[in-house]
Structure formats: structure tokens, C-alpha cells
Amino acid sequence: MTKPSQAVSAILDAISSARIALNKNEPGSRESLIDHSRALIATLEIPSEFIQRTFWAEPAQSAIIRLAVDVKLFQHLQEAANASLSLSSLSQKTGVDATLLSSLARHLVAMKLITFDNGAFHATKMSNDLAADNFQHGICYCYDVVRPSVNAFPAFLKRIKYKSPSTDGTDVPFHDGHKTQLPFFEWLVATPPHLHQFDSFMSAYRAGKPNWYDFYPVSERIIEGFDSSTSDVLLVDVGGGRGHDAASFAAQYTSHPGKIVMQDREPVIASLLAQGSSQCFQAEVHNFFTPQPIKGARVYYLHSILHDWGDADSVKILESLVPALKKGYSRVLLNEIVVNEEEPTLAATSMDLMMLAHFGVRERTEAELGSLLTKAKLRLVKAFSFPGVAESLIEAELA
Numbered sequence: 298m299t300k301p302s303q304a305v306s307a308i309l310d311a312i313s314s315a316r317i318a319l320n321k322n323e324p325g326s327r328e329s330l331i332d333h334s335r336a337l338i339a340t341l342e343i344p345s346e347f348i349q350r351t352f353w354a355e356p357a358q359s360a361i362i363r364l365a366v367d368v369k370l371f372q373h374l375q376e377a378a379n380a381s382l383s384l385s386s387l388s389q390k391t392g393v394d395a396t397l398l399s400s401l402a403r404h405l406v407a408m409k410l411i412t413f414d415n416g417a418f419h420a421t422k423m424s425n426d427l428a429a430d431n432f433q434h435g436i437c438y439c440y441d442v443v444r445p446s447v448n449a450f451p452a453f454l455k456r457i458k459y460k461s462p463s464t465d466g467t468d469v470p471f472h473d474g475h476k477t478q479l480p481f482f483e484w485l486v487a488t489p490p491h492l493h494q495f496d497s498f499m500s501a502y503r504a505g506k507p508n509w510y511d512f513y514p515v516s517e518r519i520i521e522g523f524d525s526s527t528s529d530v531l532l533v534d535v536g537g538g539r540g541h542d543a544a545s546f547a548a549q550y551t552s553h554p555g556k557i558v559m560q561d562r563e564p565v566i567a568s569l570l571a572q573g574s575s576q577c578f579q580a581e582v583h584n585f586f587t588p589q590p591i592k593g594a595r596v597y598y599l600h601s602i603l604h605d606w607g608d609a610d611s612v613k614i615l616e617s618l619v620p621a622l623k624k625g626y627s628r629v630l631l632n633e634i635v636v637n638e639e640e641p642t643l644a645a646t647s648m649d650l651m652m653l654a655h656f657g658v659r660e661r662t663e664a665e666l667g668s669l670l671t672k673a674k675l676r677l678v679k680a681f682s683f684p685g686v687a688e689s690l691i692e693a694e695l696a
């Protein structure tokens with residue numbers, strides 16, 4: 298076994314190389330530095346510290362961040378900017394008793410989320426970023442919805458005798474955690490404001506990462522060869538949520554030919570239209586288990602769709618597209634995490650467990666995605682990926 302000091306030296310060397318790569322702006326270098334830093338902590342920590350961090354410090358931090366949303370803690374710090382806020386002014390602004398607030402805020406200082414200097418609290422770049430609406434909704438979604446589902450894992454799995462849960466999503470940790478029998482997507486609609494928080498979270502959780510069109514050759518494979526006599530639709534974003542992908546694609550390719558259409562369930566489209574839908578794409582209600590109404594579009598794009606469903610349902614979703622595809626022209630693009638069994642990333646494993654908790658399903662390898670496509674009479678053409686990005690872009694067409 299490697300001595301701890303040798304292991305620490307090896308990690309520090311790796312950190313040093315990753316730092317050089319970061320200075321050269323190499324893709325994936327920032328993520329690699331974070332990963333090496335985690336390895337450093339894992340090597341240095343002793344069990345009592347590990348338990349304290351994992352079971353006290355991190356859960357307490359997320360609980361404080363959740364209540365910070367209610368009392369607008371990060372927004373008050375952001376507004377104060379360089380003026381900084383003493384404990385008593387922060388207490389006055391948030392309405393949290395000063396003695397209580399000192400414990401809560403001190404923990405955030407220890408976790409390096411905010412700073413304390415010269416008798417006053419200061420925002421950091423992270424606390425300011427978290428003050429944005431979509432992250433505030435994401436925090437509520439993760440704390441109120443995800444956490445009870447994940448907490449239910451041990452008792453749930455004991456109850457089903459450590460078998461894999463059924464992939465139809467009818468009996469999963471989410472049901473025990475939330476004392477419901479509704480399927481996840483129906484429960485979101487039935488329990489406001491969870492649908493709103495979920496949709497907002499979906500638009501935020503990949504923020505700051507390269508988009509699929511940053512590493513998929515869009516001009517060459519989609520825009521060139523667009524044929525308006527086949528259909529006036531360039532891209533259909535199937536199950537597109539609030540349309541964040543459709544909007545950012547339209548903003549990136551401002552002079553794209555054809556229309557962009559975004560489809561989702563009725564409550565999602567209704568809430569989008571109530572906010573005043575974007576002009577850059579058309580939003581329409583469509584159940585992706587029913588035949589695709591837009592025939593002969595150049596692209597049918599499905600982002601984080603199949604990973605919510607077991608194999609039988611995923612094949613049905615793909616089969617519902619097939620009659621709409623024009624052979625040799627239409628492409629199906631799947632934007633999905635592709636599991637790498639040799640080198641699993643935290644982004645992939647944590648999403649895999651989210652899927653297990655809420656739907657009883659799992660993230661798939663490239664071979665597993667290829668097999669779903671084959672069952673639906675499609676063919677995997679090529680998988681495109683990018684360093685540091687958990688999701689890959691799988692291009693497929695009619696077999």
C-alpha cells in the first residue's frame with residue numbers, strides 16, 4: 298500500500314499539472330483540479346473528520362442555505378456589496394435573531410461560503426451567484442424534494458431486500474420519502490411550487506458548462522442540408538421544460554434556417570406561456586409517448602429525457618418519433634450522461650443515484666443507449682463528448 302506521504306505528494310504533483318492546464322484554459326482542467334482536491338481531502342482526512350464533514354457540516358450547511366432562501370440572506374449580503382453587514386444589521390434585514398444568526402452565519406464562514414472580516418459579514422462570488430432566482434429555486438428543489446428521497450434510500454432498500462427497484466417508477470425511494478403514490482412528474486404538478494422549482498432547477502443545474510452545440514458540429518451536421526421543402530422545422534426540443542435549451546440554441550445560431558419548436562406537458566407549457574413565451578421558439582403541448590406530430594424535422598433533440606425512464610418506456614419514446622423521421626435526413630440527438638465504468642465522475646454517479654431515487658432507473662453506458670436505439674429501429678451514428686462535461690451528444694438516425 299502507498300504511504301500517505303507518497304499519496305499526498307502524487308496528488309500535489311497532479312494538482313500542479315492541472316494548475317498549468319488551467320492557466321492554459323484547457324477544457325476539463327478546472328474539473329480535474331476539483332477532482333484532485335477531493336482526492337487530497339480523502340487522503341488527508343481521518344475518520345472522525347470524515348464523519349463530522351459528511352454527516353454534520355455538509356447537511357447543516359445545506360439546511361442553512363435552504364433557510365437562507367426564505368430570509369434572503371445571500372441577497373442582503375449581495376446588496377450590501379463592499380459596505381458589508383454587521384451581525385446586528387444582517388439580523389435586522391433577515392429577521393433572524395442575532396444569537397441564532399451568529400451560529401448559522403459562522404458555519405457558512407467555516408464552510409467558506411461567505412466571509413467574516415473586521416466585524417462584518419461579506420458575500421463571496423459563490424453566495425452572490427446562489428442569490429439568482431434560478432439557483433434559489435434549485436436550492437428549494439434539492440432540499441425539499443431530492444433530500445427526502447435520498448434519505449429514504451437505506452430503509453427503502455432494506456424493505457425491498459436490496460433488489461433493484463422496479464424500473465416503472467411505481468415504488469421508489471421518492472414514494473417513501475414523500476409519503477405519496479403518485480409518479481414523480483404527476484406529484485410535481487400536484488404539489489406546488491415543486492413543478493415551478495423543478496423547471497427552474499433544470500434551467501440552472503448545468504449553468505456555466507459548455508452546451509452540446511459547443512462540441513457537436515451543428516453547422517456541418519444540421520444547418521447545412523436543411524431542406525425547407527421537407528419541413529419548415531429545424532429542431533424539435535422534445536420534453537424541453539422551460540425551453541432554456543431551445544432559447545440558448547436560438548441565441549447561439551441567430552441566423553439559423555427554419556423554426557425551433559419546444560414541446561412538453563400541458564402544465565409546463567401553460568406556466569411558460571403565462572410568463573410570456575420567448576419569440577425565438579414555438580412552445581407546444583405534446584406527450585412524448587404519443588406519435589410525434591411534427592413530421593420530417595431536421596432534428597429531434599431529447600435532453601435528459603431517456604434517463605428518467607426504464608428501457609421499455611424509453612423505447613416507446615423513441616418509437617413515437619420514428620414515423621415522423623425522414624430517412625437520410627432527420628437526426629435524433631440524445632443529450633445524456635454516458636456512464637464511463639472505468640472512470641466514473643461525481644456528476645455521473647450522483648445523477649445516477651438521483652434517477653434511482655426518483656424513477657428506479659439508471660444512467661446508461663453508450664452500449665446501453667445504442668441497444669435502446671436499435672430496439673426502436675434507429676441506429677447510433679456517433680457519440681460526441683467534451684472534457685469536463687458529464688453529458689454526451691448521441692447522434693442517431695433511422696436504421
Ligand SMILES: C[S@@+](CC[C@H](N)C(=O)[O-])C[C@H]1O[C@@H](n2cnc3c(N)ncnc32)[C@H](O)[C@@H]1O
Nearest residue numbers: 482499536537538561562565583584585600601
Ligand atoms: C429531466 S426534465 C428535462 C428537461 C429539459 N429537456 C432539460 O434537459 O433541461 C424532463 C422533462 O420531461 C418532461 N416530461 C415528462 N413526461 C413527459 C411526457 N409524457 N411528455 C412530454 N414531456 C414530458 C418533463 O415535464 C420535464 O420537462
